[in-house]
Amino acid sequence: MTDLRVLHTLRCMGFTDLDRVASVAGLPPEETESRLIDLAVEGLVTRTPGAFGGWGPTEAGKIEDARLVAEELDKAGARAAVTSAYEDFMVLNPELLDLSTAWHLRTVDGVAAANDHTDAGYDDRVLARFTDLDRRVSPVCAALAAALPRFGSYRTRLSTALARGDLAESTSSYHNVWFQLHEDLLVTLGIPR
């Protein structure tokens, strides 16, 4: 049977390395690698060598993942709950993008320039709004986790990123985890981006 846990984790993360898939899937790296190899044998994932390489889903893997998550969703009777949570998420999404932009760019006297993070007052205001948004996304995360337990990891990952102050910097930043949750919702509900 196809391992949906690792396949879907990879589908939502895109291309990434073994340690990151393992950490997000909540499995030891050795176990994750063994499952990835099985998926690769099925033609559902592939490993690209090189500096920007890593593990990623194949076209067949995306199709199979879409089929399996739709099946899982309907089996759990969770389509209505996930759809409703998705609608709430989309109300918050523009604000997350505004805030990520404000973290990178600051408009002074009508001129947008890179935020050099030397003004603690400004950064604190952005962070305060991030924290407020994070508080408001919590019910959405809770509703998703109640509908399908696998959504539970997003709340933890968002909190970890926020606690680290990694708003929109690294591959595990708040923005990127949010980006993956967005992708997950689209894939789960079968909505084209």
Place this chain on the structure above:
Amino acid sequence: MSAIHALAPGLGLDPSVIGGKAHGLVTLMRLGLPVPPGFVIPTAACRAFLDDGRLPGGELAEAVGELAAVTGRGFGDPARPLLVSVRSGAAVSMPGMMDTLLDVDSIDDLRAAVRRVFASWNAPRAVTYRELHDIPHDRGTAVVVQAMVHGHRDEHSGAGVAFSRDPSTGERRPYGDVLPRRQGDAVVSGTVPTLPLDTLAGREPAVWAALMDALDRVERHYRDVCHVEFTVESGRLWLLQVRPGGLSGHAAVRVAVDLVDEGLIDRATAVRRITPGHLRAAAVPRIRTAQILARGRGAGPGVATGRVAVTADGAVRMAAGGPVVLVRPHTSPLDLHGLAAATGIVTTTGGLTSHAAVVARSMGKPAVVGAAAVTVAADRIIVDGRSHPEGTVVTIDGTGGEIVLGVAETATADAGPHLARLLRWAAEAPVT
């Protein structure tokens, strides 16, 4: 309860009372320019509404009655229906943060629309915007209600945005986008390919002449570069908004110096307008060429040259052999490794706060978003019906949003004659 005011040339109220949008419309009327008839519900009414949930009752019906008389139309009149737009307009502009409702056709719907716009002052996104831009939270927004003009009515209709000077370079030539047979929201959406403003000159010469006259009058009034939003309905030009200023970096420097040469402002004013932020922005390298393949919006400053890749996998593969510019309709997490491998990023949809733009900036890469004239096919990009295969060398400018074929020459504004003159004026008469 504060009074509702008909939009009229004689309305002498401050933007803090009637909002920036209404203030601009009154200015346009004073300059003899065409503005759809309407009225403004002041910011005080918003503050009252947020306080006790009440709207100006009888006054609203009265204002609608006057508008019906002026237009010869009425709500629910089957022969001559009155349709209105309901737009926010705070004292300080908060673009895109509050609600706009179009084609409202009854007094009940109008009340609901005004309520919605007032309530949108406190929408979390709007609160965030004010927090980040130092705008007080207690001011409220005015609401501008105007008779609708329809850009999608017939083949002599359309909508657009026009700058009195090129916002990217500051050159003295009108610049903008226009969409025939469409409403204004399509022009700013970034998802529909627009036509260059000057195509209007051939299609609708009378409208073009009226628009050029309007841009000239608003520039001389504000003594600054301006941009207007306009709609053409059955060959007739209507102005829906005017804003002065708003250019940055090199373009702002050039405009300030040119305005001195044109006698519109003095040297001290020019020096005052150019802040250290403008000078820093002017130091970012820019493409120096007139041969633009396509234009989007600059989303990550800097210039990048590389071979076009149209998939993330392609970008990763090609990056081994040299710099790559990844061109995508939009980006998803599946593209992240391609974004990491690419030197520059182009998307054909999306705005300055899209995921692609945020990711590009987090990686410090030049990016152009919303290049709607570019189509991404399986192994090539298509612009104006011409194919450019994967591997074609392009240069992108993440400040001005330009995409050009080949390796483009770049320049910074620091050595330009405009900046040199401005700095000399600043040294001669220091501004305190």
